[in-house]
Amino acid sequence: MTKSWGVVIVAAGRGSRMKTSESKQFLLLQDKPIFIHTLEVFSRMPMIKDIVVVTGATDVERCEEWIKQTGLYDHRTRVVEGGKERQESVYAGLQMLSTDYVLIHDGVRPFVQSEHIEACMKAAALSGAAVLAVPVKDTIKQVSAEGIITATPDRSSLWSIQTPQAFRLLEVIEAHKQAAESGFAGTDDAMLVERLGGQVKVVEGSYTNIKITTPEDLDYAAFMQKREREQ
Template sequence: MTESERHAGVVIVAAGRGTRMGTKENKQYLLLDGKPIVVHTLEAFQREPLISEIVLVTGSQDVDRCKAWIETYGLKKVTRVISGGEERQHSVYKGLKALNAEWVLVHDGVRPFVSGKHIRSCCEAAWESGAAVLAVPVKDTVKVADARGFVSSTPDRRSLWAIQTPQAFRRSELILAHERAIVEGFAGTDDSMLMERMGTNVKIVEGDYSNIKITTPEDLDFAAFLRSRVESKGENNE
């Protein structure tokens, strides 16, 4: 791959209406250090030179205010803001169709602490192997339970990874995986699962435990702590 070809588009998924946060406002639009969480997420990709375009997928009722924030914060790489589907999988598919880049990263709108280093590592692994996901080793012992609630097995923790985003793929291949899932009525928990069903080997790239997904009030408190640590060190998630 030549240097001129080393770029990727991003689908940022922010169309969810999670209830675990316990707030009237959707979690992706809550303020973190004075900015909506989703703006922090967009800025992480805006800063990264490998990223050529960003599509933000949000709720239909939120498109206009997201467009206003993009203008306010100078997020020039955001080429489209579109409304999502009924489920996350549908929203990702709509985002993929709105991109032009050959390679794509899919990222949760409520993961604002992804670093430039890990964005680049995920891209590099995908370009080399065809598909890649960011993940961290599982710290705790995990038990598999049976239908009665008893332990049925204990997997080897050394083989277990907690999957994060971004996840990187060739866009045309991910679109095919989504279209197969639509035809077969299959709902996956992430995009790599759809690619696995296509027989694609997905490379794991070790990320960072700070790349949290903000879904609960406790997550928001931790996010405020992480943000303050970044500010005190003069870092910008590079």
């Protein structure tokens, strides 16, 4: 039986590291907010049954308006209010879905490629959970509170985790539910599933799947778009 898929796109951050008054997901790339570029990628995938965009309470209306203006508003797409923290926002989005599986993706990762999304989906369908990631390029050091190096982990075993992250819907909802009840805050959704004993498969993605969080990231995103237009 074919499994149904939904997507939660998280576009509720305030983006303090961007040092702008505007939330990072609403900053413009080619005259469209960053989250719209992200939404376009998933909207082009026919295997996606439901798309939930989670945003801040004061941004729901303008988020809906942008989606309508760009022609992406259809029967699959909903915009819902998130929480104060990312984890709360994801949980709110998950509860709007009734699919078998779900992809959870950062709204400010607009350069994710459909082939990598599909690879993540296939891995999750086989193993129950999967995440996109890339091998780290730099040597990583563990450092003490005093600024002294205490260890150098083997780089060959280290991966930089990205999104989307893919899960069986009921399992990731349960992971979020238990985390909320115990007051546990994870650094990503996979961590919540791991906490309950779940195994998460790593699928190699692309270094271009950046999360736009700083002014330098925004400059790089503009460069990437310019390069794509010239190809």
